[in-house]
Amino acid sequence: MESDSGKQQQKDTFGCFKLVALIALCFVLVSPAESFDPLDPTGNVTIRWDIMSWTSDGYLATVTLFNFQLYRNIMNPGWTLGWTWAKKEIIWAMMGAQATEQGNCAKFKLKIPHSCKRDPQVVDLLPGAPFNMQFTNCCRGGVLTSWGQNPSGAVSSFQIGVGLSGTSNKTVKLPKNFKLLGPGPGYSCGPAKVVPSTAILTDDRRRKMQALMSWNVTCTYSQFLASKNPSCCVSLSSFYSDKITGCPPCACGCQNNDTCVTRDSKILQENVTSTHRKSDITPKPLLQCTHHLCHVRVHWHLKDNYQDYWRVKIAIINFNYRLNFTDWSLVVQHPNLNNVTQVYSFEYMPLLPYESINDTGMFYGLKYYNDLLMEAGPKGNVQSEVLMKKDKNTFTLKQGWAFPRRVYFNGDECMLPPPDSYPMLPNSAHKPPTTITFIATYVVFTLFFHLIVTHF
């Protein structure tokens, strides 16, 4: 009788979960046009353009990109900035970056411009660029860390000498149609807006120079613009159940299931490293065949339930044979993150998108230890444990409460399994589990955690 009502209750819970999932799905389906990220509402990339001096036919400007996003870095192949000139401007010279095309400069005879394109595209220089081409904050191949992780790595700048542009703040016209084309699709930019001119530090950081005229462009990211499918998924397990909830099948879309490779594929032994060189600007992904076809899987294992604390083990597994994730980040939303007590072998930073809620945090690697998530294979994973203090009023093992609400890897939201597939408390779990079963599951999980990491 009692177990029947228990089942009924579980069924109701499932029904409720399904309803919530349906509502959540509606939100997901309704929001594509919007590039608003609820966990980083003001996240943006700002491009500031400061005219520092006028020249005989134009000006010299310092252009700076700020990655103000809290947890989305700009990965290899780095940023590509494009715009359309308002008049007949040309680029005479650049320092710290370069235009990808020179365009048609045929009408210039004496001095040849750097680029005559109407719609130039500019990229950062690679590390090790000649000293006389460098500029402050340049030459990192366009790679920017997120503001939350490392503000000093989140800024990139270059100098540009513009001609045929007008030589005063009344005759200069703002470039139009700014685009952040790299590191991939997903960014859209607003119009340039004149802002109060800024004072910027000179190279030696000992003097501030006032700009003669400044304008800003703000670009925001939308995962829906970037890709139809997620690129990562979440799997779950728990000490109280031997069920492992894998990623949903085709979580990241199955369109490419004919291009993935199995783990014993010969291509891997021969050509992964030989086909990928530093000069490869956009290495094609080479994915391991899995039922989810995601680049990355995040595993959340409910490890221990103590009297006052509980412990979660987190693993991030890379399935891409051609991609190392440098400065990766993992964002998790869970109501108990307001009481994180200890995080082992990852850095942790609480994020406060809305002042009153403290349920979201960012995990990232320890410098020189695990800030690099290696390509797929035996080393292609990073792991951590998180200890949280229980809030007795809310903590429960029931109804999937102990599993995360949202998970983002490198700024892209990962697909969670449907709530009705979560590892469920055994029916007898209303009584505390016997020591024997507890120890047995503990041993099983300690032994097989590496299996969870490599499978599912």
Ligand SMILES: *[C@@H]1O[C@H](CO)[C@@H](O)[C@H](O)[C@H]1NC(C)=O
């Ligand atoms: C861009 O981000 C910065 C830093 O978070 C913020 O101050 C600014 O208001 C944002 N800009 C826009 C247009 O959202």
Ligand SMILES: *[C@@H]1O[C@H](CO)[C@@H](O)[C@H](O)[C@H]1NC(C)=O
């Ligand atoms: C243009 O320059 C003049 C003189 O340098 C200055 O007074 C004025 O405020 C500037 N206008 C803008 C829009 O920056």
Ligand SMILES: *[C@@H]1O[C@H](CO)[C@@H](O)[C@H](O)[C@H]1NC(C)=O
């Ligand atoms: C323009 O960008 C700079 C640098 O990111 C920022 O400090 C400033 O607040 C921005 N101005 C406006 C009006 O958005």
Ligand SMILES: *[C@@H]1O[C@H](CO)[C@@H](O)[C@H](O)[C@H]1NC(C)=O
């Ligand atoms: C690949 O995906 C197609 C649908 O997109 C499906 O019909 C086919 O069975 C899949 N093949 C494998 C090996 O998963």
Ligand SMILES: *[C@@H]1O[C@H](CO)[C@@H](O)[C@H](O)[C@H]1NC(C)=O
């Ligand atoms: C490996 O790469 C070499 C050239 O880099 C190529 O000749 C060879 O066919 C490739 N092997 C496989 C199995 O793709």
Ligand SMILES: *[C@@H]1O[C@H](CO)[C@@H](O)[C@H](O)[C@H]1NC(C)=O
């Ligand atoms: C990943 O990084 C390791 C160590 O730096 C390097 O040996 C390997 O070639 C890199 N792999 C790729 C695909 O870039």
Ligand SMILES: *[C@@H]1O[C@H](CO)[C@@H](O)[C@H](O)[C@H]1NC(C)=O
């Ligand atoms: C959020 O939690 C962090 C530690 O996890 C704490 O330092 C911070 O004060 C909290 N903020 C709020 C608004 O509760």
Ligand SMILES: *[C@@H]1O[C@H](CO)[C@@H](O)[C@H](O)[C@H]1NC(C)=O
């Ligand atoms: C958890 O954190 C919140 C706010 O950060 C605090 O008010 C509360 O007392 C904490 N609970 C425990 C059990 O420490």
